[in-house]
Amino acid sequence: MRSAKDFFRPLAVGAPAPVRDVPFRPSRMIHFFDPGNEKMAAKVPSIAPKVDVLLGNLEDAVPADRKEAARAGLVKIARATDFGDTQLWTRVNSLDSPWALDDLLTLGTEIGGKLDVVMVPKVEGAHDIHYVDRLLAQIEAKAGLTRPILVHAILETAAGVGNVEEIAAASPRMQGMSLGPADLAASRRMKTTRVGGGHPGYLVREDPAPGAGEGAPRPTYQQDLWHYTIARMVDACAANGILPYYGPFGDIQDVTGCEDQFRNAFLLGCVGAWSLHPVQIDIAKRVFSPAPEDVAWARRVIAAMGDGTGAVMIDGKMQDDATYKQCQVVAGLADTLAARDPELAGAYAAATEEAAR
Numbered sequence: 516m517r518s519a520k521d522f523f524r525p526l527a528v529g530a531p532a533p534v535r536d537v538p539f540r541p542s543r544m545i546h547f548f549d550p551g552n553e554k555m556a557a558k559v560p561s562i563a564p565k566v567d568v569l570l571g572n573l574e575d576a577v578p579a580d581r582k583e584a585a586r587a588g589l590v591k592i593a594r595a596t597d598f599g600d601t602q603l604w605t606r607v608n609s610l611d612s613p614w615a616l617d618d619l620l621t622l623g624t625e626i627g628g629k630l631d632v633v634m635v636p637k638v639e640g641a642h643d644i645h646y647v648d649r650l651l652a653q654i655e656a657k658a659g660l661t662r663p664i665l666v667h668a669i670l671e672t673a674a675g676v677g678n679v680e681e682i683a684a685a686s687p688r689m690q691g692m693s694l695g696p697a698d699l700a701a702s703r704r705m706k707t708t709r710v711g712g713g714h715p716g717y718l719v720r721e722d723p724a725p726g727a728g729e730g731a732p733r734p735t736y737q738q739d740l741w742h743y744t745i746a747r748m749v750d751a752c753a754a755n756g757i758l759p760y761y762g763p764f765g766d767i768q769d770v771t772g773c774e775d776q777f778r779n780a781f782l783l784g785c786v787g788a789w790s791l792h793p794v795q796i797d798i799a800k801r802v803f804s805p806a807p808e809d810v811a812w813a814r815r816v817i818a819a820m821g822d823g824t825g826a827v828m829i830d831g832k833m834q835d836d837a838t839y840k841q842c843q844v845v846a847g848l849a850d851t852l853a854a855r856d857p858e859l860a861g862a863y864a865a866a867t868e869e870a871a872r
């Protein structure tokens with residue numbers, strides 16, 4: 516671990532100074548596309564304005580014999596496209612693969628000025644982040660970049676979950692973390708073959724009703740396989756000033772299941788999720804934007820609380836310093852999203868006006 520004094524020094528001569536705070540930019544959906552897939556690549560100009568983050572994926576889901584084509588495709592697309600306010604991210608191949616080094620070198624030197632974040636898969640500990648950190652500093656210096664490329668870790672190995680706090684704290688370059696439920700399930704030897712979401716076998720069953728005969732029905736309730744990991748990830752991220760995300764939901768047709776999984780993550784503290792297919796973009800936008808009535812309520816509490824100390828009653832509910840802070844989280848997020856999304860800004864203003872009547 517670097518000393519506190521050295522933590523914000525560039526790791527290579529000529530590299531830009533590390534950021535002191537992770538800039539909070541809307542990132543409700545990180546939209547994955549394969550830059551080597553011509554049909555998907557053709558959709559980039561029309562999808563870019565609709566998403567907060569566009570991610571050129573080079574890792575899993577890109578066939579081994581198309582890795583170079585995907586990398587070259589991303590360079591071409593990044594050069595040809597004006598992304599406006601939309602962030603451009605990439606997911607490079609895992610650090611033990613034959614492609615990771617060239618992914619970082621090529622993208623950093625060719626399009627590093629346009630690349631906001633590099634997502635690193637299968638991160639197992641701080642050592643993986645330290646490796647990428649130094650390498651990116653060297654690449655930034657070589658390419659003459661003036662802004663550091665940030666790093667996002669995927670939490671998708673048992674070792675990574677065990678080391679989640681040290682990963683979150685490993686570098687000022689750390690932007691955030693996503694859950695990778697499919698690889699994590701394999702790493703843990705879990706017995707689900709789904710990409711995220713629940714499993715009907717993972718449940719609790721009500722006790723038998725008193726006096727009910729043998730075989731009487733006992734309701735069951737499906738449980739969330741990912742609650743523990745998401746909660747650990749959220750705590751590690753919040754404690755280190757970086758952002759937590761739910762990852763992928765692989766059942767593209769199950770839009771209800773996807774929305775539920777995303778909402779659980781939102782309520783637990785995540786700021787976004789991955790969209791794997793265009794149909795998931797609006798789900799993420801809806802879920803990771805606070806509801807207008809919640810924003811109106813938060814603004815009402817903030818207004819009633821004045822300097823934020825003491826206690827007041829609003830509609831029979833006690834409000835104090837802590838609820839003031841909870842409401843600031845919701846109202847602050849709404850303000851940031853409204854600045855990017857005029858439709859949302861209108862809905863928030865209308866609900867706030869309505870609540871004030």
Ligand SMILES: CC(C)(COP(=O)(O)OP(=O)(O)OC[C@H]1O[C@@H](n2cnc3c(N)ncnc32)[C@H](O)[C@@H]1OP(=O)(O)O)[C@@H](O)C(=O)NCCC(=O)NCCSC(=O)C[C@H](O)C(=O)O
Nearest residue numbers: 547548554555558575576671695696697698763791792793
């Ligand atoms: C899942 C898909 C393979 C489905 O593709 P397809 O069968 O082509 O679906 P549709 O026919 O419904 O597609 C309709 C049109 O939309 C285009 N399309 C599809 N997906 C995208 C996209 N992501 N971005 C842009 N455009 C997209 C299709 O080309 C069709 O176009 P057209 O024919 O012209 O109308 C596919 O969606 C897909 O490959 N998605 C990305 C998958 C991916 O990135 N997977 C990796 C992330 S998840 C992961 O890695 C697991 C994680 O790490 C963990 O461990 O948990």
Ligand SMILES: [Mg+2]
Nearest residue numbers: 575671695698
């Ligand atoms: Mg994975």
